Amino acid sequence: MTSDKVPHAGSIFDPKLLSRCISCGFCLPACPTYALTADEASSPRGRINLMRALDSGMLPPDDPTLAEQASFCLGCRACEPVCPAGVQYGELLEQWRGFQWAGRRRPAAARFLIFAAERAWAHRIAGRLRGAAHTPAAASQHSLMLGCFERSLFPEVSRSALALAPELAVPRRQGCCGALHAHNGEPDRGRQLAVQLGAQLPGQIVTTSGGCAAHLSSVIGRDRVAELSEYLQNKVTGQVRMGDRQARVALQDSCHLRNGLDVWREPRTLLNTVAEYVELPGAARCCGAAGTYALVRPRDSRRVLDPKIDEIEAAGIDYVVAVNPGCLRQLRQGLRRRKSTVRALHIADFLRLAAG
Amino acid sequence: MDNVMSEMFAYLTVLGETDIPRTVLAELRVIVGSENLRLAAGELAVYARDATPLFRGMPDAVIAPADAEQVARILRLATDHGIPVVPRGAGSNLCAGTVPLTGGMVLSTARMDRILEVAPGEMLARAEPGVSTMALNDAAAAHGLFYPPDPGSRTVSTIGGNVATCAGGLRGLKYGVTRNYVLGLTVVLPTGEIVRTGGRLWKDVAGYDLTRLITGSEGTLGVITEVTVALLPDPSASRTGLAYFDSLTQACRAVSGILAAGVIPSTLEFLDRSCMDAVEQYAHLGLHPGAGALLLFGDDGDEAIVARSFERIAAACQDSGAIGVQTAGDIAESEALLTARRCTLPALSRLGSLTILEDASVPRPRLAEMVARIDAIAARHRVTMATFGHAGDGNLHPTCVLASAEDTEGIARAERAFAEVFHTAIELGGTITGEHGVGAAKLPYLEQRLGSAQMDLIRRIKAAFDPAGILNPGKLGS
Numbered sequence: 001m002t003s004d005k006v007p008h009a010g011s012i013f014d015p016k017l018l019s020r021c022i023s024c025g026f027c028l029p030a031c032p033t034y035a036l037t038a039d040e041a042s043s044p045r046g047r048i049n050l051m052r053a054l055d056s057g058m059l060p061p062d063d064p065t066l067a068e069q070a071s072f073c074l075g076c077r078a079c080e081p082v083c084p085a086g087v088q089y090g091e092l093l094e095q096w097r098g099f100q101w102a103g104r105r106r107p108a109a110a111r112f113l114i115f116a117a118e119r120a121w122a123h124r125i126a127g128r129l130r131g132a133a134h135t136p137a138a139a140s141q142h143s144l145m146l147g148c149f150e151r152s153l154f155p156e157v158s159r160s161a162l163a164l165a166p167e168l169a170v171p172r173r174q175g176c177c178g179a180l181h182a183h184n185g186e187p188d189r190g191r192q193l194a195v196q197l198g199a200q201l202p203g204q205i206v207t208t209s210g211g212c213a214a215h216l217s218s219v220i221g222r223d224r225v226a227e228l229s230e231y232l233q234n235k236v237t238g239q240v241r242m243g244d245r246q247a248r249v250a251l252q253d254s255c256h257l258r259n260g261l262d263v264w265r266e267p268r269t270l271l272n273t274v275a276e277y278v279e280l281p282g283a284a285r286c287c288g289a290a291g292t293y294a295l296v297r298p299r300d301s302r303r304v305l306d307p308k309i310d311e312i313e314a315a316g317i318d319y320v321v322a323v324n325p326g327c328l329r330q331l332r333q334g335l336r337r338r339k340s341t342v343r344a345l346h347i348a349d350f351l352r353l354a355a356g
Numbered sequence: 357m358d359n360v361m362s363e364m365f366a367y368l369t370v371l372g373e374t375d376i377p378r379t380v381l382a383e384l385r386v387i388v389g390s391e392n393l394r395l396a397a398g399e400l401a402v403y404a405r406d407a408t409p410l411f412r413g414m415p416d417a418v419i420a421p422a423d424a425e426q427v428a429r430i431l432r433l434a435t436d437h438g439i440p441v442v443p444r445g446a447g448s449n450l451c452a453g454t455v456p457l458t459g460g461m462v463l464s465t466a467r468m469d470r471i472l473e474v475a476p477g478e479m480l481a482r483a484e485p486g487v488s489t490m491a492l493n494d495a496a497a498a499h500g501l502f503y504p505p506d507p508g509s510r511t512v513s514t515i516g517g518n519v520a521t522c523a524g525g526l527r528g529l530k531y532g533v534t535r536n537y538v539l540g541l542t543v544v545l546p547t548g549e550i551v552r553t554g555g556r557l558w559k560d561v562a563g564y565d566l567t568r569l570i571t572g573s574e575g576t577l578g579v580i581t582e583v584t585v586a587l588l589p590d591p592s593a594s595r596t597g598l599a600y601f602d603s604l605t606q607a608c609r610a611v612s613g614i615l616a617a618g619v620i621p622s623t624l625e626f627l628d629r630s631c632m633d634a635v636e637q638y639a640h641l642g643l644h645p646g647a648g649a650l651l652l653f654g655d656d657g658d659e660a661i662v663a664r665s666f667e668r669i670a671a672a673c674q675d676s677g678a679i680g681v682q683t684a685g686d687i688a689e690s691e692a693l694l695t696a697r698r699c700t701l702p703a704l705s706r707l708g709s710l711t712i713l714e715d716a717s718v719p720r721p722r723l724a725e726m727v728a729r730i731d732a733i734a735a736r737h738r739v740t741m742a743t744f745g746h747a748g749d750g751n752l753h754p755t756c757v758l759a760s761a762e763d764t765e766g767i768a769r770a771e772r773a774f775a776e777v778f779h780t781a782i783e784l785g786g787t788i789t790g791e792h793g794v795g796a797a798k799l800p801y802l803e804q805r806l807g808s809a810q811m812d813l814i815r816r817i818k819a820a821f822d823p824a825g826i827l828n829p830g831k832l833g834s
Contacts, residue, residue, distance in 0.1 A: 016709075019709035019760070019761060020705065020706075020709065022407070022409065022701075022702055022705045022711060023405060023406065023407050023409075023447075024407050024448060024509065024512075024701065024702040025407055025446055025447055025448040025509065025512045026509070026511065026512055026699070026702060028446060028512050029488065029490075029511050029512060038420070038464075038466035038467060038469070038486075039394070039399075039420075039464075039466070040402040040403055040418075040447065040464075041394075041398065041399050041402045043402075045402075046402035049401060049402045049404075049405070050398060050401065050402060053398070053401045058401065059397060059398055059401060063396075063397060063398045064396060064398065065396050065397070065398020065399050065401075066398055068398075069398070083702070084638045084699035084700075084701075084702035084703040084705075085702045085703065085705040085706060086637070086638065086706055
């Protein structure tokens with residue numbers, strides 16, 4: 001199986017997965033893009049009917065609605081936990097984009113990011129220059145994964161994580177987990193990279209990115225992967241204070257962490273231990289970062305983000321915490337545009353602040 | 357006019373074939389704006405079906421008007437040009453009521469989604485048709501009120517769709533169904549007139565009760581653009597419980613026992629073993645692994661009254677041979693049980709990729725007999741039938757689960773079995789559909805239930821509202 005093969009209609013989808021949906025529509029209220037358009041085509045049920053139309057040849061592969069909807073979908077998988085029929089939408093979307101975005105048809109921004117993610121040496125150098133965490137190759141039981149873009153964008157995150165869990169090994173030589181590939185039309189390469197990373201890092205792999213955690217565990221197994229807040233359960237101490245009161249902090253869920261791995265209580269528990277936790281009404285809703293989405297569809301990404309920034313502004317909080325670097329970047333941009341006084345931090349940095 | 361002409365010519369180049377004349381398309385664009393008129397093949401394909409399996413039809417256009425005035429202009433054009441119009445809310449109905457069988461336009465109410473008013477003093481709410489049932493109830497709850505009808509799909513379904521199908525739900529036994537709460541409607545007739553039926557009054561007998569006629573008319577008489585519904589004070593306490601039985605027949609006997617004890621529970625639902633398995637897979641509730649059926653019961657009202665009805669319900673279940681009775685500890689647990697029950701149908705699709713469900717209803721005393729006859733019918737036609745439903749209402753949802761949607765022979769057997777189920781229901785004094793509606797799915801069986809004189813009357817009523825026959829053709833009145 002090569003990553004560049006272009007499947008023909010009829011062989012794009014796993015028929016078992018595609019036939020699961022009974023079109024009950026229970027997914028509609030959970031879908032952020034349906035909330036924007038109120039159009040069936042941009043709902044999970046509608047997209048599955050589009051996939052079926054592609055699969056059966058009823059719509060030609062170059063149909064413009066197919067291209068538009070494959071790209072308009074955030075891939076947040078909020079439709080999965082609400083689906084009584086157990087449709088694996090995320091898996092279907094990967095298969096769909098594997099076809100829809102094969103080769104030159106992939107959006108340029110996604111192509112560029114995949115190109116960049118493939119340059120492991122560049123991430124090593126960037127990580128070194130930016131001062132991301134690393135430890136000598138010790139005989140540690142478990143390891144900390146350095147996200148490929150996180151290393152240069154937010155090098156402090158891995159340093160905080162290592163400060164909170166100094167027992168972890170952090171080898172410099174580690175590649176991309178492949179989530180980026182899997183979500184952008186190269187599911188095979190995505191799996192291959194996850195397997196490679198699983199072989200490079202010893203023991204349980206602790207990650208500071210919800211998206212990587214979900215992809216990695218879908219390939220190398222749930223027991224090999226722990227998202228940082230899972231790993232740190234019962235291990236945090238200290239307080240984050242604002243003058244003479246506890247800091248008020250809210251969480252932005254990572255979609256794949258919550259919808260894919262059902263991890264959402266864990267970060268809340270930790271935040272509640274070190275500060276006053278405030279639940280945002282839409283904490284579980286996608287922030288619009290959605291992997292490459294913020295770059296591929298910047299306008300729609302902001303339309304998804306705007307109501308969230310409203311909520312953050314209205315909540316009377318000091319901090320909003322993210323458990324995924326993409327969400328962190330998105331929240332910071334949104335807050336900066338509004339000149340908000342709320343600070344966005346990665347959970348690793350917030351917990352380190354608490355530990356003092 | 358120039359603008360219209362240039363838009364028309366733009367269509368000449370991009371448009372495939374459609375049965376709607378280009379001049380009409382141009383006018384429709386002027387009415388709703390081009391972004392609310394969808395014509396591309398992919399955009400249309402997703403409106404070819406609703407939540408009903410096996411029925412589909414490609415529309416020629418999908419149009420999303422913003423208000424009654426736009427709806428009126430669209431319908432007038434459609435009547436003038438003989439173009440079918442199929443009104444659609446969330447497309448969660450189970451009778452193929454929103455499938456555009458003969459093409460034409462799907463008219464989506466999605467943009468008309470404002471709650472216009474909640475009036476606590478009058479205990480009523482006014483809303484546009486695209487508001488979800490859940491959102492309406494939440495708005496009422498903010499004033500200490502609630503909207504009782506709660507169809508299983510209430511998180512998705514729209515109030516307009518609920519009125520059009522006279523939706524039922526889990527609280528039907530104690531609180532009735534949609535028709536018991538509709539006070540007034542604004543309806544656009546296919547000929548373009550906007551009429552207001554009923555209003556905000558609890559007593560109003562001026563004229564025929566058109567509000568009731570349009571409630572449950574399934575989008576065949578007019579397009580509902582505003583709904584006024586009655587609300588009730590939110591009960592101070594509510595509880596939910598479960599009783600397990602060896603068989604569904606035994607559970608049915610318990611239902612008679614409960615009602616004979618003078619209790620009218622707000623919820624009285626049953627699930628057979630297959631349904632329990634499917635729900636358990638989705639919701640992980642820890643349901644009894646060995647029981648053959650379960651009865652989900654609930655009541656609401658004053659704390660002391662709820663406590664007393666629970667005692668009586670539990671005693672009646674024990675007397676009917678229940679192998680276990682549990683009550684939910686708190687509201688969250690109660691909600692989990694009710695949510696799981698609402699998800700039974702979609703959860704059943706875990707057992708096979710095609711689920712065809714029916715909606716027969718019988719007088720309550722015949723429930724046990726009906727359940728036994730369904731079992732016999734399923735065995736005779738060699739189909740797997742899982743049964744759940746609103747036991748307290750005598751409303752059953754026998755559901756055929758088939759491994760594949762391509763199994764034409766299996767589908768034919770299921771259809772023969774269901775024809776017998778309908779026949780049996782009528783024989784027992786029941787009906788072919790309790791709450792899902794007729795749509796295209798049950799139209800062939802309707803005459804069995806109503807007789808030819810009533811069918812003729814329905815057609816004459818339909819013709820009086822819709823002389824050109826453009827509104828939801830192939831359904832009621834066709």
